[in-house]
Structures are given as C-alpha cells and as structure tokens.
Amino acid sequence: MVKGMANLKPNNGQRYRRLWGRAKGKPLSVYQSGLVETNLPALCIDVKNPLAGLKSYDNIHMEVGFGGGEHILHRAAEAPDTAFVGVEPFLNGIAKTLAGIDRSGLTNIRLHHGDVWHFLANLPDASLDHIDILYPDPWPKPRHYKRRLIQEDLIGEFFRVLKQGKELNFASDIPSYVDWAFVRIFRHGGFTWNAQSCADWQTQYAGWPGTRYEAKAYREGRTPHYFRFVRELG
Numbered sequence: 001m002v003k004g005m006a007n008l009k010p011n012n013g014q015r016y017r018r019l020w021g022r023a024k025g026k027p028l029s030v031y032q033s034g035l036v037e038t039n040l041p042a043l044c045i046d047v048k049n050p051l052a053g054l055k056s057y058d059n060i061h062m063e064v065g066f067g068g069g070e071h072i073l074h075r076a077a078e079a080p081d082t083a084f085v086g087v088e089p090f091l092n093g094i095a096k097t098l099a100g101i102d103r104s105g106l107t108n109i110r111l112h113h114g115d116v117w118h119f120l121a122n123l124p125d126a127s128l129d130h131i132d133i134l135y136p137d138p139w140p141k142p143r144h145y146k147r148r149l150i151q152e153d154l155i156g157e158f159f160r161v162l163k164q165g166k167e168l169n170f171a172s173d174i175p176s177y178v179d180w181a182f183v184r185i186f187r188h189g190g191f192t193w194n195a196q197s198c199a200d201w202q203t204q205y206a207g208w209p210g211t212r213y214e215a216k217a218y219r220e221g222r223t224p225h226y227f228r229f230v231r232e233l234g
C-alpha cells in the first residue's frame with residue numbers, strides 16, 4: 001500500500017480498498033513545495049461537500065488520474081465556464097498541475113489529492129457532465145489485474161454520478177485493459193458505445209492535447225485507443 005494513504009471505504013459501505021501505485025516520486029522543487037503549501041489548500045475539494053464552490057459553473061467535468069495535468073490544464077483553458085475536478089494521488093502530479101495553474105492563471109480547476117473513491121463518496125447522483133479516465137495504470141500481469149482502477153463497482157459509481165446522456169471517456173494503449181474495461185462496462189449495462197467503425201477508437205478526442213503517458217506509449221511502440229461511452233437512462 002502507498003505510504004501515507006489510508007484504506008478507503010466506498011460509499012456503498014461494503015468493503016475497504018487499497019490504493020495501488022506511487023504516492024510520491026522525486027523530491028519537489030522549492031517552487032513546487034511552495035505551491036503545495038500555499039495554493040493547494042484553496043483548490044482542494046472538500047470531500048464532505050464536494051460540490052461546494054462549484055455551483056456557479058455551467059458544467060462539472062472530472063478527470064481521474066490526471067498524471068502531469070497536461071489534459072486537464074488544456075481542457076480548463078478551452079472551457080472557462082466549466083469546472084474541472086482533477087483527482088490524483090501522486091503528489092508530483094499535483095505539484096506539476098499546480099505549477100500549470102499558477103503560470104496560466106486558470107481559476108476553474110479544483111483538485112482532490114487522493115483516491116477517486118474518496119472524492120466520489122459524498123458526490124450526489126447525476127452531478128457530473130463528463131468523466132475522463134485516460135491511461136489508467138496498466139497492471140499488465142494477470143495476477144495484478146485486481147489492482148486495476150476500472151472495476152465493476154467503480155463503473156457503477158461513474159454511472160451514478162454522471163448525468164444521463166453524458167460521456168465517460170476511457171483511453172488505453174494496453175489491449176488486455178481494453179478487453180477488461182469493455183467486459184465490465186457492457187456487463188454493467190448502463191452505457192452505450194456508439195462506434196460505427198474502427199476510425200472511432202483510433203481517432204483522438206476533439207482538441208486532444210496528448211498526455212505524458214501517451215507520448216511514452218508511442219515511444220515504446222504501443223497504439224493508443226480512445227473510447228467514448230454514453231451514460232444511458234437508468
């Protein structure tokens with residue numbers, strides 16, 4: 001288990017889960033540490049009341065595991081009337097994104113430094129207009145599949161918090177993860193995949209800036225795939 005991260009109880013109260021992956025990388029620069037100390041508290045979501053301070057926005061988007069923040073910073077600049085909530089347990093990713101917010105002056109990003117389950121616990125039903133889960137940690141060995149972020153109960157939570165007709169976007173370069181996610185999303189039954197041809201999953205999302213992980217996938221010869229699922233009535 002990641003040091004400093006407590007096991008978290010999902011709001012269905014059924015079981016505790018572990019957070020896999022890195023909580024910290026190399027030491028932060030003085031500038032980054034300063035941002036974490038001074039700027040992060042004001043941008044942090046209050047998980048007991050996650051929509052506090054977001055009511056004035058037209059839409060609320062969530063990005064789960066935003067890594068270095070390339071995508072969320074780009075989307076927030078594109079849509080200033082939308083609130084972007086980024087959820088990320090990796091401190092260095094938080095620090096990088098804080099630096100991006102500081103340099104750009106963006107005011108429509110909020111952060112949760114921790115597990116997505118923690119953020120979702122008190123989030124009301126049908127409160128989000130979009131969810132991105134871009135290149136979740138692959139955990140390619142079958143014995144580690146249980147560590148994958150996408151699991152049946154998380155898909156159930158995405159269905160609960162997403163508004164009807166809105167999109168869950170999932171990108172991955174790992175064929176076994178794509179299969180894994182599809183089986184679970186279809187089994188849930190609350191999402192539609194409207195692809196007409198393979199061009200659909202080979203085509204990047206509109207305005208896509210790329211991410212750090214994606215650049216690595218290309219360098220290492222893996223092909224990214226982009227999926228758009230629509231949350232149906234339910």
Ligand SMILES: C[S@@+](CC[C@H](N)C(=O)[O-])C[C@H]1O[C@@H](n2cnc3c(N)ncnc32)[C@H](O)[C@@H]1O
Nearest residue numbers: 065066067090115116134135136137211212213
């Ligand atoms: C492979 S990286 C991809 C980062 C970024 N989306 C990109 O494309 O560059 C996966 C990210 O998911 C984050 N992550 C892992 N478990 C998570 C969880 N339970 N809740 C939220 N984020 C999580 C990791 O810390 C990591 O930054």
